[in-house]
Every structure is written in C-alpha cells, then in structure tokens.
Amino acid sequence: MGKRTETFHAFNPSIFILFFFSLFLSQHYCAEVYNITSSQPLAEGQTLVSPGHIFELGFFSPNNSANKYVGIWHKTIFPRKVVWVANREKALSVTDTLASLTINSNGNLELVDGKQSSIWSTNISVPSNGSAALLLDSGNFVVQDVIGTQLWRSFDYPGDTLIPMMLLGFDNKSGKRDVLTAWKSESDGSTGLFSVGLAPQIPTQMFIWINGSTPYWRSGPWDKTKFLGIPGMNDEYESGVNLDDNVQQGTKYFTFFFNRVLAYMEISYEGTLKVMYSKHGENWNLDWEAPKNPCDHYGICGPFGVCKASASPICKCLKGFKPKSQGEWSKGNRAGGCVRKTELFCGSNTSKSVPSRVKEDRFLKMSSVNLPDFHEHISNLGAEDCKVQCIGSCSCLAYTHINNIGCLVWSKDLIDIQEFASGGNDLFIRLAHAEFGK
Template structure:
C-alpha cells in the first residue's frame, strides 16, 4: 500500500511539473518587461487564438504569426515579419515593446526585424490578443493604438475590414503567400475598388485576374451563387467624402469560425465544421475559365456551358478569326457595322438613315468600367443612353440605379441563373433591316428567290408526306381512334385545352405536331427508347434543326391524366434553374399527350447508382456534387422561385444527369404549387413512389415542403450507399435502408454505409451527409430541417443537431390496411413499369 501511494505521489508530482512547464510557455500580454520568446505563445482570453513563433514545413526561416488555437490543422491567419524572416536557429529573438511604446521584433543581434512604427507613443503600452483574432497595442486606458486588423496579410477574419482610402492612399489588401512554405508577399492580391458601386477584385501582379461585380447593397451581382441563402454577414461601407471603401464579414456567432484568404489558386471562403472537426471550403473563385477576367476580350461573352465558351455580342465579329479558332479569345470582338451616330454628319443627316437600336442581353454579369449616374431613374437611364452617342450600353438595377458604359465592354459572362439585363447599342442594319436603296433591292430580290425556293420545297414535302401517309397510319396513333361517345368528351376537352395553351402568352414553349414527333423518334422505335415508367415511355429524338431531345409519351392507361399533364406543362415552363430539367415543348393531338424535354446524355441517376458496373464512375466528389445540386434545385422550388412548389415524387429515377454529371430534377406531373404561407395540405389522392413518401403523407394524405425533405433524405442515403431503400438489409434483419443506416449511425459505424465500390476521399463529408439524411427522414415533419437549412448544412455553414430514431413503418411491401380504404392511392414503384391502383 505504501508503495502504491509513493508511486501515485510521483505521478502527481510529474504531471504538476509538466503543467507548470506548459503554463510557463503561455502569456496573456506583452509589456516592456515581459517580452514574448520563441518558446512561448500569446493566447486570447477565450483560448480562441494564439500568437507565437513558427517555422513553415520545409523552411529554414522563423516568423511571428497568429492562428486558431484549438482547431487542427492550423491555418496561419496573420504574419508580422512575412517579408523579413528570422533565422530558424535564432532562439534569442523576442517580440517586445520598445521605449517609444511600439511593438518590435528583434533578433539575437538586437536588430529590429519588424515594428508597428506608430508615432507619439510612450512606454506605457501593452499588447494583447483579442478573441476576434485582432492583435492590438493598447495604452493604459485600454484604447487601441494599433491592431493587426489594420495590416492584413493573406487572410480576412470576421470583423476585419478589407479596402482602401483614396485620400491617404492606404490599402488593406489581402496578399497571397509566395508558396506554402514561404509567407512572403506573393503575386496575387485581393481588394476593393473605390468606384461607385464598388467591386471586389483579385489581381495577379498588376493584371486583373477575377472580378466579383458591382455591390447592390446586399451582394456582389457578378458572383452567380451569391444569393439570399448566403447573404447574411456580408457588408460593404463606402464613404465618398472620406474616400473610403471597405468590405467585411460578420458571422453573428462567436462560436462559428470562418475566414477568407487569397492563394495562388484563387479566393476562398473557409469555415470550421464542428461536427466533422475539419476546415471545409465553401466557395472558391475563379472556379472556371469564364470567371477569369477578360477571357473573351472586349465585346466577347463567356458561357462555361457552351462550346466554345466565347461568342461575340450580336453585331460584332472576332477581331482575329485565326486567334479565335485557336481558342485564344482575349483579343475580343469588333463591331461589324459602324454605328449611325459615329458616322459623319452628312451621312447622318440623310433621311434614309435609320437610328441605332438597342440589343437586350439577359442573365448577364455586367461588364467592368461602368459609370454610375446618381439619381437617374429607369426611364431616364434609357433616354440618357439613347441621346448620348458615347453610350455603348446601359443597365438599370433596382438596388443600384443607372449604370452606363462608354468604353469597350469587358469581362462579360452569361449566367445560367440570376444575372442582370444589359442593353447594348447596335447598328440598325444588324437587326435585319437596311438603309440604302441598293441593299433594299438586293434584299427584295433575294427574298423573292427565297420564297420561290421554299414554295417548291414545301410542295415537294407535301407530296412526300402524301406518299408516306399510308405508312404513318400504321403507327399506333390515338388521334385516329374511333370517336365513340365515351371518348368524344375527352377529345373535345383536349382540343379546347390545346387552344387555351396555344394562346397562353406566358408559356414560352413550342407546340409540336404529332407528325414531327414521329419523325424525330423514328416512329417511336425501340432503338430510340430510353426508358419506361408508370406514366409512359421516354424516347430519344432529333428535331429538324439537329437538336437532340427526350420525348415523354404518356400511355393511354397512364395514371397521369389531363390535369397532371397540364400541371407539368404550366408549372415547369415557369421554372428556370440549372438543377431543373428544361421543358422545350409539348404535343396534344386527340388522346396523345407528349412532353419534349432537353436531352441529357447521362440519363437518370439510377442508371449509374444501381448498376454494379457503372456505379464506380460516380466517385464521392461527383456524388457530393449531385447531392448539392439536388438540394439547390429543391430550395429553388420551395423558396426562391416565383411559385412555391412541392415536387411530391422525388426519387433517383427522376434525377437526370447532363454530360458533366450535373443533376436536374425532372417529372413535375405530381408537383403542386401554392401561394402565401400555406404549409400543410390534405389530399384524398395519394400519389408518389413507395419508399420515398413521408409518414404523414402515406398514412394521412398530409403533404408539405417537409414531404420533399423526407424524400431528399431517402435519396441522400441511396446516393451515399449505392443501394435501394426498398430492400432488406443484413440478411433481412433491417426492413430497409433507413433502418440499416440508423443502426450503423447509432453504433458508431456510419462510414460502413458508404458504397464499397468507391474510396473514402472525404470521410467527414460522408459522415455529415449521413447525419443530415437521418435528420431529413425523422418521423415528425416539424423535426426535419427545411431546404434552406439543408443547403447550409451541406456547405458546412450550420451545425447539425442529433437525429431522432425513425420508426421505419415502411417495408418493401405496404401492409394491408396501411392506408384508409376511403382514400385513392396511386403507387409508382421504382423499376416497375406499371402502376398499382388500389380502389376505394
């Protein structure tokens, strides 16, 4: 017993000795008599930040820097002597306060390596590190004399301002490290411009590298994804009289850690994910070629979805066709026809000369170097540009005002969503008209010749179709069905509806003839067939202009009737988002109900996810990209579109993939749109797919946005695991994927759910997705997050609560009596071509 006590005493003494040693290395302020040495660190009062001497990996130099104390891997967020390093072996260096009250870093030879150089100070000062990360020099009254926030390096912390003062010439720019092991000033820098409205820029040396667009009092309109979801916490303050322009971020949450920093790879926003215990990147710019400044040169427009990515504005041609064809677009475009207002006076005075016209461009990142017209309204903006020959373009943004451009339009980009309208001055002849009598005659003759040519062509086509009529009549064509009293009413209703849709100006869709659909799909041949579902078949088609389309032909016995079909046309035509499939047109002839969509080369997600040979093509990076895209699409439907839409049939087969594996939500036949604050709806017609329905909808007919959230959670688990929800797992011990996922999560083996065909490239990200999926499939709708929360959770901007265990009432087959008998239920079972209807 005495031996054990002696051993315990020795251990206690050892740990006390170690604690004393550690404590001796931590200080909480720096004074004249208490400098900071290389074996010590200065810590903020809340233990959030730490400052001390450090040596980058692979370097022989020593620096004084600042970092988050308890978050690993550590990121140096500020460096004092970045351009004048200490020698690594110099252990006599110290950071202290000199006789004049300034902070100074001296080496072992008493040479001053770095100093604050604040004039008029005394030796009654001290330096402390605040919990905000600001390393400050203060006087005896605790007034801040100098702070590291005034002298940033490569990182912008919350509360730190980035910008400039044009009167004093002072700039607070972020400047990149030269390399990962060298914090000295690199070639990339980021700051704000002093123009109105101000813009954020990144420069490579003196050359613009990236531009964020004009500030509209809430966001930078040149950043496509900077919408209301991510706005809170971004601020710009401009004082024209003082000559200052500053940008900063505020997280409003002292426990949420984030920073913006500039590297040779671009500007990044990074945040700490407390659940994953890791630093995650929220966004990086530039992230594609179009975001690099001036990729397409003056009067060139960049669109990363096109090939080639650059094109000239209407009325302009490449300055050098040779360079343009080689993929070097930086020379830009030149005007094809001189503007009327730029011609000589005698020519302009001619009564036959037409005025220049305005060409509207939509969804644009507005060009650089615009002039802001203070106090000019919408109509005044138009009049000003039209009456000033120097005005090449204008735009009126309600949150900014009138902007005009008198120089070459540079750094134009066409967005897939969002953006602004830009109005460009072009010559009248470029719109298809002419000003000279000689050209008028030429155009008249060519027009007559064209009419004759098309008359002959149409006549020939008519004769060809007449010869083919017999063959076409062999195609199963419900238009030719006998008009019995039973189907005559539907035929009349269909024709009336067809005329109503045709006359609806709000529908920007093409009305296709049935014959054109037959030709496009090779008479609905099996070789053109892409797939089949409960509502009909989908075929690949090719229109006369060569454009490939997907043709959805509803079967005569389809559960999707006239109302569902009309719903899909009206609804999807009003929705525009890069993660929603685009409806191009429709066909209604007799009983034929056909939808024509954009063709997506990679078909639906299930063709990859549940195929043992193809699923390996979906690595984790692509799967996470798909998850994020689906979430953004649902957020648009629920909150950001002009309508409020609940999809009601979210599943893997309704997620289509384009050539870049970007997801697009499809099949809106069952979707419902609402207005106002309606959140919960009851229906006696339950439609959807077994396994994706929320409990309140399948059992009681109650649906809301949270019903879609439930389906998203199921979909998320299927994407992570590569397995279907409607199957038994672990030798039948678990009823479905949800119960199996909960078992793995609750036993600390969540990563075992990941598809075994792919490598774990980001285990913390995978775990976060599984946890979020379990939050989405909780039994009670009120417990599930909304899609705004989901998007924030995916980006790591929001903490994840602990999910509650679901009861897993759904099995691979619906139990008898699962739905009240008075309700009509339509179940579209995944991978089953038919539709099971349980009558009343």
C-alpha cells in the same frame, strides 16, 4: 529459511503516465501568456493567448521550412490557419531559438533575433513607456498604453487574410489602402504575385490583381447587399457581408461577420480567393472561391466577347460582332476579342434626313450575365430614362438598370462579360439596325 515479505508497492504505469501528463499540462499552461511587456517578452515555446482562448500568437515555421515567423492563428481549429504575420518580409532562421517579441525601451513592440538585432517593429510614437501588447478575442493584436488607449492595431496592416471586423478598402483623403496580399509560396510569407482590394468605381467592385494593377478576377458591382458577379451569394452570406461607401468622407470599406460561425477570407499564393468557415470549432470548410472556372479569369474572351463555362468553345463574339483576328481565334487565342460587323447609325456620316427611324440603332437584351467592366453610374434615373439617356448619346454602347443601384452605362469596349447558368443581370447592347433582320 523463512519467506521474505516485500515492503514496496509494485510499479503502476498508469500512475506514472498520469503524473507525467499533469506535469506536461502544467508546463504547457505556463507557456501561455496574456500580454507582452518590457519585463515579460514572448520567447520561443511561449504563445500569447486571447482572453477567451479563441486566437493564439507565437512563433511558427510554415511547412517545416527554414523560415520562421511570428503569426496569429485560431487556437482550437485545425488545420491551423495563420491569419496574420508580423515579420512577413524578413523571416527569422528556424535555427534561431533565442528570438523574442518584446516591448522595447521606447515603448514599441519589437521582434529581435538571437543576436538582439531588430527584425520587425511597430515603429510608432508612444507617449510613455508603460505600453503593453495584447491579443484580443477578435484576433486584433494591439499595443496600448497604461490607460488602455490603443496605439497600434494589427487590423490596420492586413496580410493575406481578412477575418471578421477587419476592413478591406481605402480612404481617398489619407491615401491609405487596405488590401490583401498573397504569400510568395506555401513556405515564404513575403509579398507574392496576387492582391485583393476594392476599386474606386461607383458602385465599387472587388478585384484580384496581378502585381497590384493587372486585373485577374472581379466581383461585379456592389448593389448594397451583394456583388452582382457572384451568383452564389445567398441570403445567409448576404446577412453578414457589408460594404460601407461614404462619399462625403471618401472611404469605401468591405467587412463581414457571420453569427455563430468563425470564418476568414484568404488570397492564396496561387491567386485563389477563398472564404472558409468553421461551425462549433470544427475543421475548416470551403464556403466559396474564385476564380472557379476559366470564364472567371478577367477578359479571357477579349473586348466584345462573352464567355460561357458550359459551352465549347467557351468564348464567342456578342451578336453583331466577329473575331478581330479569325486566325488567332481559330487557334484558341481569343484575348484580341471581337469587332463590330456593321457600323452604328449613331455617330456615322450617314445623313439622318432619310428615313432615320428605319436605320437608327437598337438595343439587344442579354440575360443572366456578369456585367462588363468600366461601368459609369448615372444616379436618379428610372429604367426607361436610363434607356433614353443611352439612346441620346452616340458614345453609349450599352446600358442596364439595377435595383438598389440605378442606371449604369458603358462607353468603352465591353470586356469581361460572362454568361451565367442562373443569376446575373440584363445587359442592353447597342447594335446597328441591320443586325435585327427585317
């Protein structure tokens, strides 16, 4: 019996894998869209991609939770960091696979669930129905009309993250405030306990607040190049940080941009403010964070107390002051702060007709400190005039003169002073003459 010749080719697994992979790539590519219109909604499994493939928008569930959101993240950097969320306060169910993001009949961008109920909408007045939603390479998600006019921008509605070219600050005339608000937890994107923004002081400071009003951390005053309470702000950092304080328009806005580096600033649900960066599309790295040590927590040593992270205990009273309650202080509860040991000559009932020069108050210089809160700015005064101004006012408890700022004085309790190992500024504190000895 003759040998039968096989006419079919043997199975080649590598060809099969190549074919399957090509099919997967083809399907994946089809899942990417570049705009959202009334006729082209964004469905589960699809992503909206910016033109340069820098940012991506789609559905996600944080930490494999039951909550599902529409968010924006950097497309190629891992771990994936969501920088903006549309439906923060109203999560979809992770089991709802029929939800979609679309342009509705009145031209608004709208997120609907599987039952076509509205979950979130831009809620703006659109002049025509020819609008579309696009994701820009800046990370800004916009709705624009047929001629390209932007009608709505995600940058105007910050979440827990600030990315380059976004603004953090406020407009006094309109009353609009742009703040960062933390998530409630790792898996719950709704508004949490902590927020970050600028204070209306001159010069301004950046704060982390609890429940929108209780200070948790502050940056110190802005000196036109950096925040004085952040000693680690180096030259590279300064070059990309800007704060525009327009007194005439009543606006203060902070923004940042690093050349050749992708970055973001985030307030975590635990209350930590972080700046992260990525070079050449690599993984995220920590650049800076606050609060970093116990002394960074606002007012931890109370009024007229000073905190030094390297000391033990970390709190002490300023020279010329003693604990308000020695019992509480010895228990480690120092929030009550300190009180003056010797009454000031200025403002006392003592007659100043007798050798006043012997008794008059003097100023003690403290170096390398984070200046206390509640400063008052007196413009156009040199260092010596600043001192004279403070001496001449019995309500003035301390002063300093800062390059790029000018004269700062304090008339309220001195609170949230931190002594740095390096950096910081000089502070001149008013004390009774007796505190200086003979």
